[in-house]
Amino acid sequence: MTYAYLLAGENLELAEAELKGFLSSQEIEEDPKREERLALTKKEPSQIKRLALTHEVSKVIERSKKLETEYEPENSFAVRAEDLTGEKNTKxxxxxLGSEIKTKKNSVDLENPEEVIKVYILEDEYVIGRQILEIDRSLFNQRKNQNREFSSPVSLDPVLARVLVNLSEVSTGEKLLDPFCGTGGILLEAGLCSIDVYGLDIQVSMVEGTKKNLEDYGILNHDIREGSINQVEDIFDLEFDAVVTDVPYGKASKKDGKTLEKFLESAPKLTEGKIIFMSDKENLDGMSPEFDIYVHKNLTRYIYILQ
Ligand SMILES: C[S@@+](CC[C@H](N)C(=O)[O-])C[C@H]1O[C@@H](n2cnc3c(N)ncnc32)[C@H](O)[C@@H]1O
Structure with missing residues (x-):
């Protein structure tokens, strides 16, 4: 069986990397084959809703140069096409295809179909599939900073926070630490994926705020402590499966030039897994970021992957 993931177009490389991290978290060691915005894999995934930069997933029925299939839906259906070339007529x-697969047994229902048949239009081929899940990306918007009871301008966008979590390859029940947890943006996304969340922040207001935000979303199992990155190894005498964070930037990072240095020194001692962090700097200690994300004209965020 082949599964087709329709990736978000804004940052395709990042969407593909998120998918790879997600597959690894599901113990699917498979490199997706990418064609335009489509990524194709063989193994059946679970927890697809973890993905933030994938719009939908379909089970592939047919790949063909002609628009045809022997598949006949048994109930009501709608055909929906995605033009991945930018030059074909989806309607x-x-x-x-709708008239080709229409039989006496089924019916077309564009509003509320029992089956959605997808056609992904590539340059010289059609990939036809049954949609198995459309990811409701508006749920991420509902968790934006302004919609949470405890908020601060430092809070990370939920989509980006979820992408960082997926890049870390951490699975359900594993331990993830954010040592600069702020309002808990990353921990909230990790907690919603049933990952065990640990956080640290130097400000007590952030520690209390993170706990509140997590609990408001039903994540009651957490360990959030007040303290500095300088003491993180003593505060948490634990081995984590990943360390994922958004390092202090702007004024906060300038106040104490050693914060980042200390993080880079401690993180490898806290985990043998992935160390993923976001920064507003394009070049750090000679390291180059893996990905850059344009936020607005004065702000680009950079994702670093240490190990
Ligand atoms: C960029 S914010 C993190 C935002 C977070 N990702 C969120 O979604 O809200 C960085 C956080 O690091 C904390 N911080 C600054 N210096 C610190 C230090 N030396 N040790 C621990 N936390 C520190 C700040 O209080 C701030 O909350």
């Missing part, structure tokens, strides 16, 4: 494809 025509939907109409043509």
């Amino acid at each position: 025509e494809v939907e109409k043509n």
Whole structure:
């Protein structure tokens, strides 16, 4: 069986890396094959809703140069096409495949179909599949900073926070530490994926705020402590499966030039797994970021992956 993931177009490289991290978290050691915005894998995934930069997943029925399939839906269906070339007419494809698979037993229902048949239009091929899940990305917006009871301008966007969690390859029940947890943006996304969350922040207001935000979303199992990165190894005498964070930036990072240095020194002692962090700096101690994310004209964020 082949599964087709339709990746978000804004930052394709990051979407693909998120998918790889997610697959690894599901113990699927498979490199997806990418064609335009489509990434194809063989193994059946679970927890697909963890993905933030994937729009939907379909089970592939047919790949063909012609728009045809022997598949006949048994109930009501709708055909929905995605043009991945930027030059084909999706409406025509939907109409043509719709009439091809229409039988006496089934019916077309564009509003509320029992099955959605997807056609991904590539340069010289059609990939036809049954949609198994459309990811409701508006749920991420509902968790934005302004919609949480405890908020601060430092809070990380939920989509980005979830991407960092997926890049870390951490699975359900494993331990993730954010040593600069702020309002808990990363821990909230990790907690929603049933990952065990640990946090540290130098400000007591952030520690209390993170606990509140986690609990408001039903994440009651957490360990959030007040303290400095300088003491992180004593505060948490634990081995983590990953360390994921958004390092202090702007004024906070300038106040104490050693914060980042200390983080880079401690993180490898806290985990043998992935160390993922976000920064506003394009170059850190000679390290180059893996990905950059344009936020607005004065802010680009950079994702670093240490190990
Ligand atoms: C960029 S913010 C993190 C934002 C967070 N990702 C969120 O979604 O809210 C960085 C955080 O690091 C904390 N911080 C600054 N210096 C620190 C230090 N030396 N040790 C621990 N935390 C520190 C700040 O209080 C701030 O909350």
